[in-house]
Amino acid sequence: MTVAVVPDRLAARDPEARRLLDGKGAVVLTGLPAHPDSLAVAAATLFGAGLRELYPHRTRRSVDGAVVGLHGDSLDIVVDMAGLETRRRHPNEDYVLVMLVRQAPAGGESFALDAHAFTDSLPADLLAFLRDTDVDLYGRWAGIRGLPATPRVGRHIEYTRTGRRIHRRTEGVLPLHRDPDAEHVTATLARFDDEVRRAQTALPRFALAEGDILVLDNYRTWHGRDPHAGERLVHIQTLRTDDA
Structure with missing residues (x-):
């Protein structure tokens, strides 16, 4: 069973985009x-009336950036805006969109992993830990x-x-x-981290072009990128759908 995910690229308004996202867990628009x-x-365009909440986009600029390891996007942040509690991130964001705005002169290729297939391939005791153990x-x-x-x-x-x-x-x-x-x-x-690092090393890399949007099923697909030289700029947006 392969754990690597290499997303297809297609026009943002192509009706096939949602089917490919559901099938692979990732697509590039x-x-x-x-x-x-x-x-x-x-x-x-992807989720239509099923789109429940969009969280504020965030811009990430990195210069001579180190590797970003495999991860799923989630955080729990609520802020006070003029006396009103406002949620800026949610622990159960189910999709993430990453737009590459400025490509680095060298490096910065992306990689992604099917976490369903990966965790199912782990030793039984480690899989049981991920399913049964509460953590902070x-x-x-x-x-x-x-x-x-x-x-x-x-x-987990x-x-x-x-x-x-x-x-x-x-x-x-x-x-x-x-x-x-x-x-x-x-x-x-620590054992889990070691398994993830081993899988990450073996994953194929894929490059985004400036303006591409990498869309990921955040419940299923972990992602990261290689180190890069020079400046790299992305816009990121997380969201929740009715399926969350």
């Missing part, structure tokens, strides 16, 4: 202006302003109430506070 508004246009999903990032003070407890593999499988992958995971099994959890998390 072309032909829209290299502007943040295009992320919302692409999301509306963002404990390592507790100092980020806007992140709730209450730990976000969850598991969970299911929506309609049966959709969620695969979580962040660098913020820690054992629960005062977990009596903390030593075992820490060791098993």
Whole structure:
């Protein structure tokens, strides 16, 4: 069973785009202006009336960037805007759109992995850990302003109430506070990290052109990119659909 994902490229308004996204867990959309508004246009075109929430787009500029390892996008941030609590990120964002605005002079190729296939291929005890063990999903990032003070407890593999499988992958995971099994959890998390790094090394790379939008099923497909020289700029938008 292959775990690699190499998305097809097609026009943003091509009716095949949603089918390919559902089939592979990723697709690259072309032909829209290299502007943040295009992320919302692409999301509306793909999901139509099933689009529930768009979270604020964020722009990421990196210079001589280090590798970004395999991950799924999720975070839990609520901010106060003029006395109104406003959610800027959600732990259960189910799709992510990444638009490449400025390509680096060298490096920066992308890679993606089918987390369903990958986790199913792991040793039985490690797969059981991912399914059965509660962890603090963002404990390592507790100092980020806007992140709730209450730990976000969850598991790496969970299911929506309609049966959709969620695969979580962040660098913020820690054992629960005062977990009596903390030593075992820490060791098993390290094993999991090693397995992910091995898989990442073997994945094929693919290049985005400036203006391309990489769309990912965030419950199924983890992604990352290689290190790069010079400046690279992307716009990112996460969202939730009715299926979340």
